[in-house]
Amino acid sequence: MRVRLEDVARAASVSPKTVSRVLNDEANVSDATRQRVRAAMEAMDYRPLPSARSLAGNRSFLVAMLYDNNDNPASTYLAEIQDGVLEACDSHRYSMMMRPLRMRGDDFVRRLDALIADHHPDGVVLTPPITDYAPLLKRLRERGIPYASVSPMSRADNIGVHMDEQLASRTMVEHLLALGHRRIAHVSGISDHGASGWRLAGYREAMAAAGLAEDPALVVQGAFTFASGVAAARQLFALKQRPTAVFAANDDMASGVMWAAHEAGLRVPQDLSVGGFDDIPLASQLWPALTTIRQPSREMGRMAALQLLEVLRGRGDAQMMQMPFSLEVRDSTAPVA
Amino acid sequence: MRVRLEDVARAASVSPKTVSRVLNDEANVSDATRQRVRAAMEAMDYRPLPSARSLAGNRSFLVAMLYDNNDNPASTYLAEIQDGVLEACDSHRYSMMMRPLRMRGDDFVRRLDALIADHHPDGVVLTPPITDYAPLLKRLRERGIPYASVSPMSRADNIGVHMDEQLASRTMVEHLLALGHRRIAHVSGISDHGASGWRLAGYREAMAAAGLAEDPALVVQGAFTFASGVAAARQLFALKQRPTAVFAANDDMASGVMWAAHEAGLRVPQDLSVGGFDDIPLASQLWPALTTIRQPSREMGRMAALQLLEVLRGRGDAQMMQMPFSLEVRDSTAPVA
């Protein structure tokens, strides 16, 4: 019925072990033999049985993608990363599994242990904001489970992908400054997300470089959600001197700001310019279409997973890769009135 | 190091086979023994090794969720279903795997075969629109792989979940009729999606019930995407007698209609009412917030997976479940001017 490794071995006139060697790209197989075995595998359409490989070889060929489903409201951003990770895993015949893990809550590490005990992933892809949660990283190291991170806070001792969020953020603010805005507000994200800090830092950097003293009233704390964007904007609009532009730390909050602007009867971009970050599909579907920072989420997921797979496959050359961003100027920003 | 089944057996003074029976909820174990074994498993925090179970038992404890990533542009709808499926699988200690499968393209069935050969899922969850692709279903039956569907076209001989989309659609149109609208347009979805047909049928049913003859110019074909919604709306707005209300077959297209309305200088809802379908997060983030049909996607994914798991676990009582919908009246619909 099913073609087994033994069948391939017989067809290629070698021992099962040799077929196993070829299958796993091990050294010490002559080229002639290797080719013969490959041909036999091909001809018979041989597919190794994952469970047998795992049991005997003590690895699972499984990559788990960890995400926080608490601070990430049904995020398109995550879906895109997932898509990239899946593609990378597929290309190396690894399987991929999603693991929601709430960062709030003390059973965080316990849930990680359960994941390991139940599924034995060979490696793990970490997505924001759990790229930087120390107890988690510590446990992964203890267990000897390699991981790659998407946009981690610290780049040292870490593989995965990374974007210069601070520069991206600064670029957005400079765009607003170039349009003549001076009273530029910032709606920041949840404080323990690395992204929040960088984006805020980029905002401050640009403002300072323009010689503008920081007005604390113009920096409002949000939570990366639409609702928090609405709330932050209402607060900003209530100021005696309201901002002429708002830069929100992600698109969901930016859409909240636009919503609140409509509510307050402010026209975007005539009365208020709005900038976002991420370029999720929503950004182009808003009216007016949102000016934002585009990050290649799918590609970031893919590259992070590929870095991880390099490690899993015993190649040593994995690293932290820098990914490009771009400023997408659309219709939500305009010269100050 | 790791606790094996044999260790539990020793602790409970029974044979390994008996522990296996308890683990798999098999019959013919006395209650006393069962409890003793359960206690031992608990005390030792025993976790069966999936690969060993799979290898010996010839099943994978794996459920694959199939989706079409061609017609579903990074859809939040799918992400929600996935979340529900994942929860259900977790609760029964099954693992879950995502499989994108392009319906267009002739290698469709071949890719399914590859999935089976490579991963051996015990069962499959089908999401729209691949719930009704005959060659796929045929192959799954041939291979003896049970499947459950989310919103399949045909409910016969099928397990999973289902919503009365036609009634939901009719409810939306009746809402518009009740507001006094008569020239109500419909932007339909891709024709080989079951949902498109039902939603169109519900529209027609409501219009006919209101005694309105169908105006073919008011029914425009879309493709479930934002861009197709924009295009359809432009076409509708160009009509000598433009509609006073548009019901789009999903929220992405509805957001496209609103976008085009803004573009054309039409105020929503004063000059044009707009209705959608799905209630994705976007719906509440638009200005004005979109009136739409809410379907419990997450719950639908969860229930469909649970039905499938009943079959996989040998219970015979799986079925096609009807899920409720609700009309979410927000700010994009108003009485006709």
Place this chain on the structure above:
DNA sequence: GACACAGATGACAGCGCTGTCAATGCGCAA
């Protein structure tokens, strides 16, 4: 009291691979 029978339990082999280690063959130096 003898027998049949169903429920409860265990012995044992084996699922399809890989790790370990031994065996083989070959080139090259002395």
Place this chain on the structure above:
DNA sequence: TTGCGCATTGACAGCGCTGTCATCTGTGTC
């Protein structure tokens, strides 16, 4: 020519479970 070392290959056991089948026990029947 002999011997040594390295590259190549294979024999064999075993990973941690479950399927099959045999065995044992207690109960009901006549």
